[in-house]
């Protein structure tokens with residue numbers, strides 16, 4: 001009886017039997033709530049419409065119906081998980097130091113704790129950082145950056161001081177760089193939340209809003225916004241719309257878009273109509289994996305001419321997603337997490353077979369600590385990008401900061417080709433205390449005069465309400481840390497000394513500041529606490545995803561042979577397949593070219609390429 005009553009109060013939308021869900025609570029919207037949202041003009045921002053789930057259907061593009069009990073979990077605007085609850089002072093302003101004073105100025109902390117320079121990692125290529133960026137933009141939207149680049153540009157003016165959404169960064173007068181430039185303020189806006197979009201009342205606990213699906217599902221390629229996928233499909237043989245320019249293939253363009261801030265017009269006009277136009281490394285892989293879809297679809301059609309468009313499209317997409325995750329978990333992450341650590345902690349399997357860790361009681365969500373922790377990788381980004389031609393000859397060096405939000409650059413002067421060649425020939429930045437010049441003082445190229453990724457990281461951590469480093473450390477190790485001396489095993493002597501100079505009490509230490517200096521996890525290359533927080537998320541990503549590619553009993557699951565074929569694919573094989581004019585590459589392309597990892601013809605069996613014959617149906 002109760003159930004029937006409840007059903008009647010759900011808000012059915014149109015005639016499609018779709019139900020309206022509240023993004024924040026994940027519950028169906030009742031009349032009372034609908035009226036409130038209508039009054040606030042917030043229905044579109046705070047709710048999501050979901051057609052009834054079919055347990056046997058493919059992974060939906062909008063992320064819905066992943067969890068059959070909570071169909072809206074997995075869509076855009078799914079609220080974040082918190083490893084530790086947020087802490088603030090009054091009115092959701094940053095927490096204070098133990099002494100009651102404000103925490104140190106973020107820019108001062110950054111200049112005190114980090115060195116600025118350009119270092120080279122003797123092992124890893126630039127491709128490594130590009131792929132990391134690509135994987136983060138699958139789950140994280142850049143709405144906060146767009147907000148201060150496009151919507152609220154006055155944060156450093158007197159007007160901005162009265163704007164609640166502004167949280168400008170103060171630059172000390174004795175700043176090592178800006179005492180010469182005269183800049184006293186860097187632009188930044190408050191992170192957007194469910195409160196910003198009026199989905200929660202003001203004064204309730206800050207809850208960050210994110211516009212990507214909280215799943216590794218290539219939602220930055222297939223477009224997470226409900227219904228948008230139909231604009232990308234041709235509805236013929238599983239293909240997506242693709243355009244050619246300068247001999248290269250790209251996702252559809254919108255020449256009138258104003259999101260490619262740095263396109264040099266009139267020469268550069270290309271700007272993705274649906275995909276984000278963001279930082280270079282991520283944008284490069286968005287273009288490449290978009291192309292990959294069509295390549296897979298064509299081959300599937302050749303093998304199975306009887307398959308219809310729907311089957312070709314969803315199979316190609318499923319393979320594309322699986323490969324992107326396989327490369328990330330099995331090829332990239334072991335380099336910095338340590339393969340043994342990953343096996344021990346259940347992030348990867350030991351053998352080639354299926355794995356099933358699915359737990360329907362865990363909702364698909366990303367943690368704020370994950371998003372925040374991934375910012376640590378700003379430290380390894382090297383920004384002087386080297387371009388090479390297809391025969392491996394060095395052409396020139398180009399500042400990466402100038403290519404942010406500049407999709408047009410890829411489509412002229414064979415730049416796409418040259419960036420790809422450079423990505424596996426140039427070595428990347430090291431994992432140390434050094435941050436690259438342009439990350440520290442330029443970042444957004446010609447869009448803003450100056451900005452500092454690492455200082456913004458500290459400042460954002462405060463507005464995300466991140467707890468003290470020692471609390472996270474306790475979460476990770478189950479031990480208490482009450483004095484600086486308790487931390488001595490996790491830092492070098494100088495590292496700890498620097499933290500003691502910057503903070504008066506161990507409880508004051510901020511998560512990011514500590515991770516800049518913390519020792520790497522045993523057997524890996526990233527800081528211990530970062531390892532712990534990222535692992536916490538990846539475990540949830542695997543357990544909560546009903547469509548996780550390694551599961552034997554998900555809808556349309558791979559066969560054993562098919563999974564094996566997925567596992568053979570490497571980043572080198574991908575570049576051979578979709579990188580323009582890549583004819584030779586080192587087999588382990590996240591590592592530099594060396595005598596044990598030499599340039600090898602793409603046709604060699606040492607290059608892990610995708611073989612789709614296991615998808616051929618016998619008839």
Ligand SMILES: *[C@@H]1O[C@H](CO)[C@@H](O)[C@H](O)[C@H]1NC(C)=O
Nearest residue numbers: 009025027029030031032033
């Ligand atoms: C409607 O939904 C809101 C929020 O989910 C809830 O607080 C309220 O009790 C519901 N009202 C009714 C009549 O069910």
Ligand SMILES: *[C@@H]1O[C@H](CO)[C@@H](O)[C@H](O)[C@H]1NC(C)=O
Nearest residue numbers: 040041042043044045046197
């Ligand atoms: C949110 O709603 C406002 C109207 O209140 C609208 O202008 C805005 O575009 C919406 N934002 C999004 C992201 O849908």
Ligand SMILES: *[C@@H]1O[C@H](CO)[C@@H](O)[C@H](O)[C@H]1NC(C)=O
Nearest residue numbers: 143146147150151152192196
């Ligand atoms: C920012 O501006 C764009 C258009 O300039 C608008 O579509 C968007 O809704 C704005 N976002 C917010 C949060 O105001």
Ligand SMILES: *[C@@H]1O[C@H](CO)[C@@H](O)[C@H](O)[C@H]1NC(C)=O
Nearest residue numbers: 040164195198199200201202
């Ligand atoms: C919260 O405060 C902001 C800024 O003062 C205001 O624009 C917004 O309408 C308020 N939201 C609600 C739900 O009252």
Ligand SMILES: *[C@@H]1O[C@H](CO)[C@@H](O)[C@H](O)[C@H]1NC(C)=O
Nearest residue numbers: 397398399401402445446447
């Ligand atoms: C990069 O951008 C800066 C700032 O707009 C500009 O001064 C510089 O000339 C640009 N460099 C190149 C190679 O285009």
Ligand SMILES: *[C@@H]1O[C@H](CO)[C@@H](O)[C@H](O)[C@H]1NC(C)=O
Nearest residue numbers: 153183185186187448449450
């Ligand atoms: C802050 O933003 C304004 C408006 O876009 C810009 O004029 C100013 O140069 C920016 N400040 C810095 C330090 O980049």
